[in-house]
Amino acid sequence: MSHHKLDARRLLCPMPVIRTQNLVKTLNPGDTVEITSTDPGALSDIPAWCKINGHKFLDHHKQGDELIMNIEVGED
């Protein structure tokens, strides 16, 4: 299992989701990704994307204007 970071700052909906999706495609179940976004909409989009695609939205927190979200890749 490995941990990855995705810089999605300054990208607007739905680009943070697209970048996450494209990275996750290359990973294995159990791998984790920390996504940093400046789009507040990502906080509804990323959990929704995880839910419908079988991944786990672990947690999130804010650091100034940045939103940091952690997800775990699920089984395909």
Next chain:
Amino acid sequence: MSTQRKAVALISGGLDSLLAAKVMLEQGVHVEGINFYTGFCVEGHTHAIRKKKEKAKPKRNNALWSAEQLGIKLHIVDVIEEYKDVLINPKHGYGANMNPCLDCKGFMVKKALEWIQENDFDFIITGEVMGQRPMSQRKDTMPVVARESGANDLLLRPLCAKLLPETKPEREGWVDREKLYGFSGRTRKPQMALAAEFGFVDYAQPAGGCCFLTDKSYSDRLVDLWKSRDDQRDYEMDDIMLLKIGRHIRPKPEFKMIIGREEGENKFMEGYRRQFMTMRASSCTGPLVLLDGQLNDEDIQLAAQVTARFSKDRLKDSVTIEVTDPAGVSRSFNVKPMLENEIPKEWQV
């Protein structure tokens, strides 16, 4: 035991694609959604830029929401680069504005066809309703989309299938044609009734479709952008993003001003400081202004007066304006704000 057939549904986030996918799910078909991001989708961008009103309903991506309601996977595909050719060279021309709807639909179905071939799916479904859109959803143009995309009879439109020739999924018995629909025209009543039947209550109903290119003022800005670049009909992602935000004023053919309309836009535009010369009132509050083009000293003076016009002290005799170049070097000077009636309407893009 028969094999469960697999369909990919083009999901825009609107009601029709939601229903079309649901109709297929009800028939036992395995459905996954696909959403193509062209850069002009209303779903994206603007809701993230503008500051929300305190009690405003939180914005969501309706394509993701639709997939969530349906319990299906959604694949969002970035087609920004490939889409340029569709917009710049549409074989079938434009609609009322810069919307190349017929070419666009053909392009998306073609991409969906590539996707089903790569992912071993059987057919494609869309939420098209005959006669609902003046360009791409007419009786005579719907077969054009099927033919030119290469999808041919692998393209099924569950909401109006009964008005169209049988497709392979119907012929082969993968789906029951009798349980498909024959919706036509611009009325939304049959779709709303079907939504109620399925228990969907909170669906998106975007006015004027889901694409910025159907919007007159957006199209006017795009044409203005191309004109200002010697009719070079090209664009970058930043160009199409900036056309969506701010007040656009072109005092001279050589330059345009993009003026933030509220805090969210100003903040977003801050990210462009290294690409553009910027202006802002420093003696009072005022919007951030991006200056796009070539400006001489006289132009900078003129732009500063316009910038002052949108500042808090617009009615005073003098406002201090700070001008910063992309390297971050700033200078300030005082100007007399222009009056509202001194800014000709023709400057507004």
